[in-house]
Amino acid sequence: MKRRKRILAIALMGMVCILPFAACEKDAVSNELETAVDEVETVVDQETQFITKYFLGDAVKVRLEEDGTYSLAGSDARLFEDQLADSPDSFEENPEPQDSQAGLGLGGGVRKWPNSTIVYRISGLSSSVRSELQKSFDEWTSKTNVRFKERTNESNYVTISSSGSNSNSGVATLGVNGSRGFIRLGTRATAVVIIHEIGHTLGYIHEQNRRDRDDFIIINFENIQNNAVDQFYKSNSATLVTSQFDINSTMMYGSYTFSKNGRPTITDLNGNVLPRRQARISSLDIQGTNSIYPPADDTGGDTNSCDGVEAWSPSKRYFVGDRVTYRGSLYERDFTRWNFIKRCG
Structure with missing residues (x-):
């Protein structure tokens, strides 16, 4: 044993x-x-044998969890296999913008939530944890542009459920992961922990x-x-x-x-x-989140103008949320790649 x-x-x-x-x-x-x-x-x-993988270009020790995700020696931040790589060469700090579907499987990939909205579904939480979860939602929405929407038929969403642990604890996957993302909370989880786990869901490392x-x-x-x-x-x-x-x-x-x-x-x-x-x-x-997640657009208007947006430069360092034009298209910087917005003109 x-x-x-x-x-x-x-x-x-x-x-x-x-x-x-x-x-x-x-x-x-x-x-x-x-x-x-x-x-x-x-x-x-x-x-359990820890193995070396590369995350965001850095060598890290990870172990495979029972649910198929990877943790850093028990970290509360969970990674999927396609967010890790076998060498540092698969990560580029300033990648060249590519077409809309290119680069989705790049090692180290972390993606932010579209339209500054976390879509979620709740499964099996007690009333007390649900209350703490609502406090956590309120903390983020009252001070940042981040919003929360209960899932109807969206393909990108995070499942918030109980881990079954009798503790004030939590684990969360990093960024948007289609339907695979999750936040799992202990049966005594409080807003102190849940607010932190939402940060991981937004794509933030420690x-x-x-x-x-x-x-x-x-x-x-x-x-x-x-x-x-x-x-x-x-x-x-x-x-x-x-x-x-x-x-x-x-x-x-x-x-x-x-x-x-x-x-x-x-x-x-x-x-x-x-x-x-x-x-x-x-x-x-608050400052960092609002720079990454701008106000959500529900007006149906065009907020994606190419006018005045500078062309991408291989020598410039970009931050999440920055926009550039490249070969006649508009792109927005994500955590590890450029997202195609639209063709210009």
């Missing part, structure tokens, strides 16, 4: 109190670790995986559980949502996430633990 070890992790936690007294600091850490039992709970099979993270935080690898080290990899190729690193982002891990010894795995540059996560998105989450 395979040996199993229960790994307890905090997805969105920080410090309980910040007072200049040792006793308060001790209580804060104690409360953090107690909360860890409920925040994210996953089982890692010690005999904040501490940004290429510029070392300018803002310290990763204490000596305090990280052995099987979770790959959770803290640094992506050199991921398209950034915002122009600067955001400690307060809903996508940021807490200071004690995957700690093996009760000491912080993440601190700021001065060695201080990060603020406790709240059931809200940060100002930079």
